[in-house]
Amino acid sequence: MKLGFVGTGALSSAIVSGLKSLPDEATPVVVSPRNEEIAAELATRYRDVRIAADNQAVLDQCDTVMLAVRPQIARDVLKELRFREDHHVVSLIATVSREEIAALVAPATHVTKALPMPMISRLQGATIICPPDRAVASFFGRLGEVIEVEDQNEFDALTVVTATYASYFKLLDTIHSWVRDQGVSSDKARAYISSIYKALANAPDTAPEADFMHLAQDYATRGGVNEQVVRELTERKLFDVLAESLDRVHRRIAGQQA
Ligand SMILES: NC(=O)c1ccc[n+]([C@@H]2O[C@H](COP(=O)([O-])OP(=O)(O)OC[C@H]3O[C@@H](n4cnc5c(N)ncnc54)[C@H](OP(=O)(O)O)[C@@H]3O)[C@@H](O)[C@H]2O)c1
Incomplete structure (x- = not known):
């Protein structure tokens, strides 16, 4: 897996920190340049983490892309980007539906929603995944518990817990x-x-x-x-x-x- 993050904020930082705390972890990670400080800190701390020139460069260098910008700007950010058919898009944007993300990231069709929590940095807590997906479950399963759900209704109800x-x-x-x-x-x-x-x-x-x-x-x-x-x-x-x-x-x- 070549992993990319569009939006390098609190949640992306927590996921990368959790991932890189695992023994013998060498997944290449590319992060977008915003937030500048967080991106620089991750790239300094972990040798497999690089900062891309911009959001498009993240996509161009990865096969699995996690979307981690705030919901308010998500549509504008995604509209500017050229996704590939073979991208696996994992949206962490809590309040935008999978269907809407899928429409924004075409021609990519492999789209999964995931809801990790910041305690993932300490390999604690659980990530909700919708719909069930072996690759995403296996990724987040290394960083804590995983709860896979079939539809948006279950996802939303579990989200209320947060x-x-x-x-x-x-x-x-x-x-x-x-x-x-x-x-x-x-x-x-x-x-x-x-x-x-x-x-x-x-x-x-x-x-x-x-x-x-x-x-x-x-x-x-x-x-x-x-x-x-x-x-x-x-x-x-x-x-x-x-x-x-x-x-x-x-x-x-x-x-x-x-
Ligand atoms: N934190 C949580 O507990 C949590 C839990 C579940 C899901 N989520 C979801 O995860 C997503 C990220 O949350 P977060 O807490 O990590 O937010 P955050 O800390 O605000 O991170 C979002 C990052 O996006 C960057 N950004 C702004 N404009 C951008 C652009 N045009 N292109 C690329 N990056 C840009 C921001 O950089 P600047 O700082 O430079 O503006 C910021 O660092 C949200 O959609 C949220 O719903 C968060």
């Missing part, structure tokens, strides 16, 4: 602030919360047969403090409010693809 990261940290921050208000040092509170939540994040792997509700019930001992908090939050419809928010994000994501 809208909940900030709320997760807001939850931890609320707990952290409360503990600090009781006179515990910030460092100790942070260390304890981080350690406990890291262990909780492993629970689905250690009990793969249990769904999330089972895990919730396992921790909510009758009459115990976990049961109290989950009951109080449920009574105040906190989880319903979350589900409604996910609905709205879903409509927004699906609307952008239309």
